[in-house]
Amino acid sequence: MTELDSQVKETKLRLLRMHYESRCGHIGGNLSCLDILMTLFHAVMQDSDEFVLSKGHAAGALYSTLWSLGLLSDDDLTTFHKDGTRLAGHPSPAHLPQIPFATGSLGHGLGLSCGLALARQLRGEPGRVYCLLSDGEWQEGSNWEALIFAAHRKLPLTLIVDRNRLQGFGSTSEIAGPCKFVDQFTAFGVQTIEVDGHDTAALRSALCERADGVRAFIANTNKGNGVSFMQDQMQWHYLPLNATQYEQALQEVAAT
Amino acid sequence: MRDVFTKSLVGVASDPLFVFLTGDLGFSALEPLRDAAGDRFINAGVAEQNMVSVAAGLARSGLRPWAYSIAPFIYARPFEQVRNDVCLHNLGVRLVGNGGGYGYGVMGGTHHALEDYGSLLCLQNMRVIIPAFDADVEAVVNQISTYERPVYLRLGRDEKPADFETPPYAPWRRVIDGRGPTVVAVGPLIGPYLEPLRALPEASRPRVWVVTELPFDAGSIPAEFWSDLSDSRHLVVAEEHVQQGSAGQSLAYLLAASGRRVDRFSHLYARGYVSGRYGSQAYHRKDCGLDAASLLDALA
Numbered sequence: 001m002t003e004l005d006s007q008v009k010e011t012k013l014r015l016l017r018m019h020y021e022s023r024c025g026h027i028g029g030n031l032s033c034l035d036i037l038m039t040l041f042h043a044v045m046q047d048s049d050e051f052v053l054s055k056g057h058a059a060g061a062l063y064s065t066l067w068s069l070g071l072l073s074d075d076d077l078t079t080f081h082k083d084g085t086r087l088a089g090h091p092s093p094a095h096l097p098q099i100p101f102a103t104g105s106l107g108h109g110l111g112l113s114c115g116l117a118l119a120r121q122l123r124g125e126p127g128r129v130y131c132l133l134s135d136g137e138w139q140e141g142s143n144w145e146a147l148i149f150a151a152h153r154k155l156p157l158t159l160i161v162d163r164n165r166l167q168g169f170g171s172t173s174e175i176a177g178p179c180k181f182v183d184q185f186t187a188f189g190v191q192t193i194e195v196d197g198h199d200t201a202a203l204r205s206a207l208c209e210r211a212d213g214v215r216a217f218i219a220n221t222n223k224g225n226g227v228s229f230m231q232d233q234m235q236w237h238y239l240p241l242n243a244t245q246y247e248q249a250l251q252e253v254a255a256t
Numbered sequence: 257m258r259d260v261f262t263k264s265l266v267g268v269a270s271d272p273l274f275v276f277l278t279g280d281l282g283f284s285a286l287e288p289l290r291d292a293a294g295d296r297f298i299n300a301g302v303a304e305q306n307m308v309s310v311a312a313g314l315a316r317s318g319l320r321p322w323a324y325s326i327a328p329f330i331y332a333r334p335f336e337q338v339r340n341d342v343c344l345h346n347l348g349v350r351l352v353g354n355g356g357g358y359g360y361g362v363m364g365g366t367h368h369a370l371e372d373y374g375s376l377l378c379l380q381n382m383r384v385i386i387p388a389f390d391a392d393v394e395a396v397v398n399q400i401s402t403y404e405r406p407v408y409l410r411l412g413r414d415e416k417p418a419d420f421e422t423p424p425y426a427p428w429r430r431v432i433d434g435r436g437p438t439v440v441a442v443g444p445l446i447g448p449y450l451e452p453l454r455a456l457p458e459a460s461r462p463r464v465w466v467v468t469e470l471p472f473d474a475g476s477i478p479a480e481f482w483s484d485l486s487d488s489r490h491l492v493v494a495e496e497h498v499q500q501g502s503a504g505q506s507l508a509y510l511l512a513a514s515g516r517r518v519d520r521f522s523h524l525y526a527r528g529y530v531s532g533r534y535g536s537q538a539y540h541r542k543d544c545g546l547d548a549a550s551l552l553d554a555l556a
Contacts, residue, residue: 093344100316101312101316101341102340102345103340107305108309108336108337110309111305111306111308111309111310111312111337112309112310112312114309114313115309115310115311115312115315115316115317115321116313116316116317117313118298118310118314119313119314119318119319120317122295122296122319141305142305142309142337145301145306146306148301148303148306149300149306149310
C-alpha cells in the first residue's frame with residue numbers, strides 16, 4: 001500500500017466516524033470522491049493552485065481531507081453539523097483559504113472557478129484552479145455556460161467529474177439519459193480523459209500531467225465506495241449510519 | 257445615462273484591478289471602454305449566470321469587477337449567483353443594470369426592471385444606487401469603483417429640464433423648495449416632475465427630494481428632510497418599482513419605527529401593466545399613475 005493509500009484509508013475511517021457521530025447523511029457521495037480529493041490535495045496541487053468543491057454535499061470529504069493535511073483538528077471535526085460549528089453540512093466560507101466559496105447549490109462551482117482562473121490569466125500568475133463536480137450536476141445549465149467560457153478563454157482550469165452515476169432520486173441515466181461527458185466536453189474543445197476515480201496512482205498520474213488550458217477528467221466512481229452495503233445504493237445519498245452499520249463499515253475499510 | 261457611464265468607466269479603467277464583464281450588451285455605447293480596458297474588457301456572452309459567478313471569482317481574487325447587462329438580465333436571471341456567490345461572501349462585485357423600471361419601454365415586459373432593488377435589497381450586504389441625473393454618474397462610478405461589497409447600479413434616463421441646475425451628488429437632495437407637501441422621488445423619475453412642480457406657486461409648491469441610494473435608515477436621512485416632513489405633514493413617495501420592497505414602504509416603516517407621524521401618505525409606484533398595452537417609458541408611467549399629472553393629483 002502506498003503512503004497516499006494509507007492516508008486515504010485513515011481519512012476514510014475519520015470521515016465515517018464524523019458522519020456517524022453527527023448522524024449526517026450524504027456519506028455515499030463523500031465516499032465516491034474522497035480518493036480524488038486526497039490525491040488532489042496530497043499529490044497534485046501546489047501552493048499556487050486553488051480548489052473549489054462544486055458538489056458541496058461532499059463537504060465531509062473535503063473537511064476530512066483538510067484534517068488529513070492538519071488544517072482542521074479532531075476537535076473541529078467533532079463540531080461537524082452541530083450548533084455553532086464552522087463546518088456546516090455544505091461548505092461555508094470565510095475561515096479557510098481552501099474553502100473559498102459557500103457551495104451546495106449545484107452549478108455554481110465551475111463558474112466561480114472560471115473567475116479565479118480568469119484572474120490568474122489576466123495577471124499572468126502561475127497555478128491552476130481545480131474544480132470537483134458531480135455528474136448529476138451537469139443537468140444544471142450554468143455549468144455549460146461556464147464550460148463554454150472556460151474553453152473559449154483557455155483558462156488554467158482542471159475540472160473533475162465524480163461520475164458515480166447516482167443522484168438524488170434515481171440514476172443519472174434514468175433521469176437525463178446516457179450523458180457522454182467525454183464526447184460532449186471534447187466537442188466543446190476541452191481535452192477530456194476518463195480515469196478510475198478510486199485508483200489513486202492512476203488519478204495522480206493523470207492529474208499531474210501539466211498542460212495549458214482547460215482539462216477535464218471523468219472519474220468513474222462508486223457511490224459509497226469501500227463499504228459493501230452502501231456501494232451504488234442511492235439511499236446512501238441520505239441515510240445516517242446506525243451503530244451496526246458503522247461497525248461494519250469500519251471493519252470493511254480497515255480490511256482494505 | 258449610458259454614454260456618461262461609459263465615459264466615467266473609461267476614467268477608472270486604468271485601475272490595475274479593474275475588470276469589466278458584459279453579457280453581450282453595449283453595441284454603439286461601450287466601444288470606448290472596450291478600447292480603453294483592453295483585455296480587462298470581457299464579453300462574457302449570453303450567459304449571465306456564469307458572468308456573475310465569474311465576477312465573484314474575480315473579486316475573490318482581489319480584482320474589482322463590474323458586470324453589465326440590461327437590468328433584468330443582471331438581477332433576475334442570475335439571482336442565485338448574486339445571492340450565493342456575491343452577497344453571501346460580501347464580495348466587491350458591481351452589478352450594473354441598464355434600463356431601470358420601464359426604461360426599455362415598448363421592448364416589452366421581459367426587458368423591464370420593476371422589482372430589481374426590492375429583490376436585491378433582501379440579500380445580505382447589498383447596496384443599491386440609482387443615479388437621478390447624468391451629472392451624478394461620474395461621482396457614483398468613482399464612488400463604487402473601489403467598493404469592497406456588493407452594489408447594484410440602476411441606470412435610467414436623465415429627463416431634467418435643460419435649465420435645471422443639478423445639485424452636487426448626494427444620496428438625499430432637496431431639488432425644489434416650497435411650502436407644500438413633501439415629495440420623495442427615487443432616481444431619474446424625478447426628471448419629468450421638475451418642470452410642473454417648480455411652476456407651482458410657492459404656497460402649494462412641494463418640497464421635493466430625490467433619493468438615489470438604498471437602503472436608508474433614519475441616521476442617513478438629512479435633518480432637513482425630517483424638518484420638511486414635520487412641517488408639511490404630508491408625504492408623497494414616487495418610484496418606478498413595485499410596491500413590495502419599495503423605498504416608499506421603507507420610509508413608511510421608518511416613520512412608524514421612529515414615532516414620527518404624517519397626516520397624509522401617498523405612494524405612487526409601478527403597478528405593472530394596467531391597460532395590458534405596451535409603449536414608451538412615458539406611456540407606462542402614465543398607465544400606472546407615475547406621470548407628473550398623477551403626482552399633481554396626489555398633491556391636491
